[in-house]
Amino acid sequence: MTPPDASGSSSNNRWSDLSRPPLGTTALRRGLVREGGLWRRVDVVQRTGSTNTDLVARAAAGEADEGSVLVAEEQTAARGRLDRQWSAPPRSGLFFSVLLRPAEVPVPRWGWLPLLTGVAVATGLSRVAGVDTALKWPNDLLVTVGDEERKAGGILAERAGDDGVVIGVGVNVSLRADELPVPRAGSLALAGAVNTDRDPLLRGVLRSLEDWYGRWRAAEGDPAASGLQETYAAGCATLGRMVRAELPGDRSLVGEAVAVDGDGRLVLATAAGVQEPVGAGDIVHLRLA
Structure with missing residues (x-):
C-alpha cells in the first residue's frame, strides 16, 4: 500500500476513498471461475493504460486463453471508437476486457459481439443496479438522469489474432455531477441506482455475458435463432x-x-x-x- 502524503491522503492509495472500495481478485475468482464455465481467469490491476491493449498483447503472446478477464481500477489511456480518449477517477466505474474465441461461429457473424455485449451489460446492470439501461447503436450504454438521456458507458471490440476478439467495457458507476468528463455524460449513481457496489455489478454483468455468449455460440452465431436480434431491438433506443x-x-x-x-x-x-x-x-x- 502506498503511504499517504503529509496531508494524510494519497491519490495512489487504493483505500484513500472509502466510498469507492477496491475490487478483490480472490473474491471475484471465487464467484466467477468454475469448472465448465466460460470465465477461466480474472485479474485485477490497480492502474493501466488500456485493458483492451493489455489483453490483446497477452493473447498475442500466448498468455491468455478464452475466458480471460482483465479488470482495471483506473485506466489512463482508455479508448473508445475511432481511438477517442476518455478517463474517470480511480474505482469510479467498471473498466474491463474479456477474450473470446468463438470457433463455432462463422467470422462474418462476429460483428454481433459488441451488440451481444451491450445486451448482456444492460441486462446485468438492470438486475443488480435496478437501472434501466438502453442501447444506442452500435456500442453506447444510455441511462436517464432526470429527464435527459445520457451516455454512461461504451463497448469496444478488437481482433486478437485470427481466432479471437477482445471486448472492452467501460461503465460509469459512482461518478458525481462534478466529476463528469462532459455535461451530457451520466453514471449509474446519477440515474438512481439502488446498488453501486462494483463487485456484484461486475459479477452480474459477466454472468449475463456468459449466458448470452453461450446462447449465441450454441446457435452458431445466428442472431435470430439465439434471440439476440430481437432482444437487442427491444432495448435499442436508436x-x-x-x-x-x-x-x-x-x-x-x-x-x-x-x-x-x-x-x-x-x-x-x-x-x-x-x-x-x-x-x-x-x-x-x-x-x-
Whole structure:
C-alpha cells in the first residue's frame, strides 16, 4: 500500500476513498471461475493504460486463453471508437476486457459481439443496479438522469489474432455531477441506482455475458435463432428515432432508424423512400420519429 502524503491522503492509495472500495481478485475468482464455465481467469490491476491493449498483447503472446478477464481500477489511456480518449477517477466505474474465441461461429457473424455485449451489460446492470439501461447503436450504454438521456458507458471490440476478439467495457458507476468528463455524460449513481457496489455489478454483468455468449455460440452465431436480434431491438433506443449517421469519407445520412438487420447493421428509412443499411459510423439521435 502506498503511504499517504503529509496531508494524510494519497491519490495512489487504493483505500484513500472509502466510498469507492477496491475490487478483490480472490473474491471475484471465487464467484466467477468454475469448472465448465466460460470465465477461466480474472485479474485485477490497480492502474493501466488500456485493458483492451493489455489483453490483446497477452493473447498475442500466448498468455491468455478464452475466458480471460482483465479488470482495471483506473485506466489512463482508455479508448473508445475511432481511438477517442476518455478517463474517470480511480474505482469510479467498471473498466474491463474479456477474450473470446468463438470457433463455432462463422467470422462474418462476429460483428454481433459488441451488440451481444451491450445486451448482456444492460441486462446485468438492470438486475443488480435496478437501472434501466438502453442501447444506442452500435456500442453506447444510455441511462436517464432526470429527464435527459445520457451516455454512461461504451463497448469496444478488437481482433486478437485470427481466432479471437477482445471486448472492452467501460461503465460509469459512482461518478458525481462534478466529476463528469462532459455535461451530457451520466453514471449509474446519477440515474438512481439502488446498488453501486462494483463487485456484484461486475459479477452480474459477466454472468449475463456468459449466458448470452453461450446462447449465441450454441446457435452458431445466428442472431435470430439465439434471440439476440430481437432482444437487442427491444432495448435499442436508436430504433424509432430520426438520426444522422456520420459515415466514413465525410458523408452523412439522415433517416428514421427502422431496424437492425441480420448482419447487425442499422437500417435507415430516408426521405428518398429507400432503406439504407449502415454498418459503421457515428449515430446522432435527432428526435423521436
